[in-house]
Amino acid sequence: MGKGRAPCCAKVGLNKGSWTPEEDMRLIAYIRKYGHANWRALPKQAGLLRCGKSCRLRWINYLRPDLKRGNFTAEEEETIIKLHGMLGNKYDAARCLENSVLESMDEAGTDRSSLGFVSRWSKIAACLPGRTDNEIKNVWNTHLKKRVSPAGEERGAGSKKKKKKAAGAGEPAAPSPSPSSSTTTATTNCSSGDSGEQQSDASKVPDELGLEELEMIPMLDDPAFDFDMLVDAAPEPYCPAASVSVPTSPCASSTSPPAPARPGVDELLDLPEIDIDHELWSIIDGTPAPCQSNATEPNAASTTSQGAGRWLEDLEKELGLWGPIEDYQYPVGPQGPIAHPDPLPAMVDDPVSCYFQAGPAPAMLQDPAYSAVVTSSNQLGF
DNA sequence: AATTCGATCAACCGCTCACCG
DNA sequence: TCGGTGAGCGGTTGATCGAAT
Numbered sequence: 001m002g003k004g005r006a007p008c009c010a011k012v013g014l015n016k017g018s019w020t021p022e023e024d025m026r027l028i029a030y031i032r033k034y035g036h037a038n039w040r041a042l043p044k045q046a047g048l049l050r051c052g053k054s055c056r057l058r059w060i061n062y063l064r065p066d067l068k069r070g071n072f073t074a075e076e077e078e079t080i081i082k083l084h085g086m087l088g089n090k091y092d093a094a095r096c097l098e099n100s101v102l103e104s105m106d107e108a109g110t111d112r113s114s115l116g117f118v119s120r121w122s123k124i125a126a127c128l129p130g131r132t133d134n135e136i137k138n139v140w141n142t143h144l145k146k147r148v149s150p151a152g153e154e155r156g157a158g159s160k161k162k163k164k165k166a167a168g169a170g171e172p173a174a175p176s177p178s179p180s181s182s183t184t185t186a187t188t189n190c191s192s193g194d195s196g197e198q199q200s201d202a203s204k205v206p207d208e209l210g211l212e213e214l215e216m217i218p219m220l221d222d223p224a225f226d227f228d229m230l231v232d233a234a235p236e237p238y239c240p241a242a243s244v245s246v247p248t249s250p251c252a253s254s255t256s257p258p259a260p261a262r263p264g265v266d267e268l269l270d271l272p273e274i275d276i277d278h279e280l281w282s283i284i285d286g287t288p289a290p291c292q293s294n295a296t297e298p299n300a301a302s303t304t305s306q307g308a309g310r311w312l313e314d315l316e317k318e319l320g321l322w323g324p325i326e327d328y329q330y331p332v333g334p335q336g337p338i339a340h341p342d343p344l345p346a347m348v349d350d351p352v353s354c355y356f357q358a359g360p361a362p363a364m365l366q367d368p369a370y371s372a373v374v375t376s377s378n379q380l381g382f
Numbered sequence: 383a384a385t386t387c388g389a390t391c392a393a394c395c396g397c398t399c400a401c402c403g
Numbered sequence: 404t405c406g407g408t409g410a411g412c413g414g415t416t417g418a419t420c421g422a423a424t
Contacts, residue, residue, distance in 0.1 A: 018392070018418080040409060056410075057393065122412065137413075138391055 015049045019058055023048055027055055028063055061134045068130025072139055076128055080136055081148055083127060087120045 015023070030046035036059065039052035048055060072080070121133035121140075128136065 016394075038409080039411095052409080053395095053411090054393075060411095061392070120413075133412075134392080141414090142390060 013049065014043075014051055014054075016054070019050075019062075023050065024058070024063060027059060031059060031063075057134075061132045064132075066130060067132065072131075076131065077139070077144060079127060080124055080140060081144055083124045084120065084140060084144075085148075087123055 019027075026046055026048055027042075030042065030048075034045070036042055036056070039056045042048075042052055043050045043055050046055075050058075121137045124136050125131050125133040
């Protein structure tokens with residue numbers, strides 16, 4: 001069901017490709033204020049010329065505040081390798097069961113995915129807090145796969161290079177070893193007897209890994225670890241109120257009542273009446289242009305300001321906003337310039353812009369995160 | 383200094399699943 | 404029960420960067 005739908009990104013007038021810092025900030029501002037109950041509606045309400053899918057991906061893989069930046073540690077790599085060996089592809093993980101059971105299921109027409117082994121990267125990501133499935137997938141495809149594959153093993157230590165962005169801007173202080181450099185000496189602090197494991201692993205085909213390998217995963221040694229994570233790991237949608245200070249708190253779902261708004265950084269991030277071309281969205285949506293009032297936004301969620309400043313500061317540095325910025329070039333659509341106003345001049349009422357241009361509302365002065373905001377604003381030259 | 387090549391990673395695409403009317 | 408819609412996932416691609424030549 002649900003097939004045959006036109007790709008959302010194929011819609012005319014929507015941006016594709018790399019995200020600009022402006023877009024990032026707009027997305028952050030919106031999600032911090034309202035959450036992301038509806039990805040499809042989000043870009044329109046946030047004034048982004050992106051499809052919801054793209055927004056979601058950008059948020060999950062790059063903008064989420066609880067992401068861990070920097071290189072993968074040896075332990076993380078080890079975990080990925082082990083879990084990948086266990087989970088295999090979409091259904092292979094079900095091999096943990098007896099073949100007879102699986103055959104019975106097949107004969108009965110039971111989808112093996114009902115076992116819960118439905119996704120690999122997301123399950124692995126669930127075991128590596130702060131890491132995204134996309135990131136893990138990339139790491140696997142770029143070098144971990146070669147490490148465990150006898151054929152692609154060891155292309156020489158000289159091919160090592162540093163991670164260009166993640167390690168550099170995100171967590172310069174993190175002394176985590178380069179993923180590649182760890183290839184030769186993946187000194188894990190796994191359970192004893194693990195020394196030399198790396199070498200044997202290098203020649204071990206993932207499919208040969210068995211359940212006994214569970215013991216090799218450091219986190220699985222933790223009695224607090226719930227193996228169900230591997231099976232039914234709940235997604236961790238961003239909860240504006242929780243992600244900054246209490247990342248483990250479950251996100252309020254679309255059915256949860258919105259938390260009361262709080263003054264603070266949120267005031268800075270009050271989303272504007274987006275002056276985006278309503279006609280454009282009408283064309284895109286095939287629906288009448290809706291009222292743009294954000295006041296009607298459901299699931300308006302409050303955010304906690306604690307730590308938000310630092311997060312934003314770090315993010316701005318990473319986005320290249322930490323310093324003089326070039327004039328934002330707003331995209332030109334196939335029918336000429338997109339009807340969005342000049343980004344900065346016309347965004348006078350845009351708190352996201354004001355965030356950088358002017359400064360906070362008086363109430364903001366009380367906010368502990370304010371200093372970081374001021375710093376960033378000053379450094380942006382506004 | 384210029385060019386080539388390989389590695390990396392953000393983003394896109396196509397698909398499936400879950401939910402709802 | 405069926406079809407539409409949105410969310411999420413895995414696979415793949417393209418841009419970019421740095422090292423090698």
